Amino acid sequence: MANSRKPPGLRLLGGAGSLTTYQTLVLVLTFLAYTCFHMTRKIPSIVKSALDPQTKVGFSHWGRLHASRNALTTGWLPFNTADGSALLGEIDVAFLAAYSAGMFFAGHIGDRMDLRVFLTVGMAGTAVFTTLFGAGYWLNVHSFYYFLVIQMVSGLFQSVGWPSVVAVVGNWFGKSKRGLIMGIWNAHTSVGNIAGSLLAAFLLKFGWGWSFAVPSLIMALVGLMVYVFLPVSPEAMEIDSDGGELNCEKDAVKEPLLEPGQEVKHSAVGFLEAWRIPGVAPFALCLFFSKLVAYTFLYWLPFYISHTRIGGEYLSDATAGSLSTIFDVGGVLGGVLAGHISDRLNARAITAASFTYCAIPALFLYRTYGSMSMAWNVSLMFVTGMFVNGPYALITTAVSADLGTHSSLNGNSRALATVTAIIDGTGSVGAAIGPLVTGYVSSRSWSAVFTMLMAAALLAGLLLSKLVCAELQGKTHSSVSKDAGGEHGAYSDEV
Secondary structure, eight states, X not given: OTTOOOOHHHHHTTSOXXXXXXXXXXXXXXXXXXXXXXXXXXXXXXHHHHHOOOEEEOOOTTSOOOEEEOOSXXXXXXXXXXXXXXXXHHHHHHHHHHHHHHHHHHHXXXXXXXXXXXXXXXXXXXXXXXXXHHHHHHTTOOOHHHHHHHHHHHHHHHTTHHHHHXXXXXXXXXXXXXXXXXXXXXXXXXXXXXXHHXXXXXXXXXXXXXXXXXXXXXXXXXXXXXXXHOOOXXXXXXXXXXXXXXXXXSSXXXXXXXXXXXXXXXXXXXXXXHXXXXXXXXXXXXXXXXXXXXXXXXXXXXXXXXXXXXXXXXXXXXHHHHHTHHHHHXXXXXXXXXXXXXXXXXXXXXXXXXXXXXHHHHHHHHHXXXXXXXXXXXXXXXXXXXXXXXXXXXXXXXXXXXXXXXXXXXXXXXXXXXXXXXXXXXXXXXXXXXXHXXXXXXXXXXXXXXXXXXXXXXXXXXXXXXXXXXXXXXXXTHHHHHHHHTTOOTTSTTO
């Protein structure tokens, strides 16, 4: 990794440690770092009902919804107006559009500089601009464009996080159990969402500005820990993948993710070259629709819960925010299951497609029966979270790392951040579109929103059809071509 050095904290401690020690440190610090990214990203969805409390939507299964407008005496201008939901949707899409655009540049830059410093800058910038959004509460700001610009800049800083943490983890772990390890590690997404939901919901009673300020402070402190202690790669710590000392005088170093004998090329992979890696395009497009579904829930689930009768009653904003964490709890299990199953089957595409298809009936059942009682809502929300977040977690972690060290790169590990950014950046375009459309459609019909989400899940699965067929074909012929098949899945050189 370019310009990577030992972190100052480890230099002061002497920098001595085993491979397992460094791997554990990497997992813990990157887990905490991205937990903070998602914690701050979740806040707007919790505060949304406090900013725009005007609409309470009656439940009528798949028929038309009946909305009653309360007097506009609460909330926060300009969001407590008749078009408040649309304005909030526009802020969501502005954030995600900036995040998506920044992702492509972030991956390109991340492959060319010290990821520890790069990640720290992203965390510090996110903490500052999340705080500035909350400062609108104390400064009595009611300008829509103030909140819009703040969220756009915050999105740019947020885009640094994912390519950086995936590249760092990919540098330290081989492929054999990558799906399971990254599936467990990827729980940071759901843990961040849960932490953000509970913390923001708790702080709402003190004023919605505190819901932004306190998580930002936590993120700044974790960012400091990352800068001081995060080891970017075995090379930076002068050890090899077996935990021994690295001979720094050698012209080439062994890359821990690749087969023995492959050498690291010291030039980063270009953007277009990364797109041409087999499997990148279909998985990126699949993630477009997977993140459309996942981020619609991320930004609108608390709002949906608080504006829908559950067991004949409306829930408070704080209760709805806390209840929405069940979706993320299911997402933790879904990510671990998807990673473990894909490792056991050695079939990333089959696993991802299966989960997306299962998400379709789960979405239908949650919309149709989720309002019957609290027990039904919790149960169906958990199952929906499991199937929605499973493929999302798998593609953004293990698949991205696999493709970033694809055999067509001839051992060049300098594509990790770029490939991760391409896949997640493309997915983030869908993540921007979903909440935006929901902001407009939900004021007329939540049933139409769920129909859109089911269609997106279907398209996500269909986009992997070619890779699924290739994996199935490979399984069929595995008995006679086990040695030739290697560990490359459907996105091998044959695709």
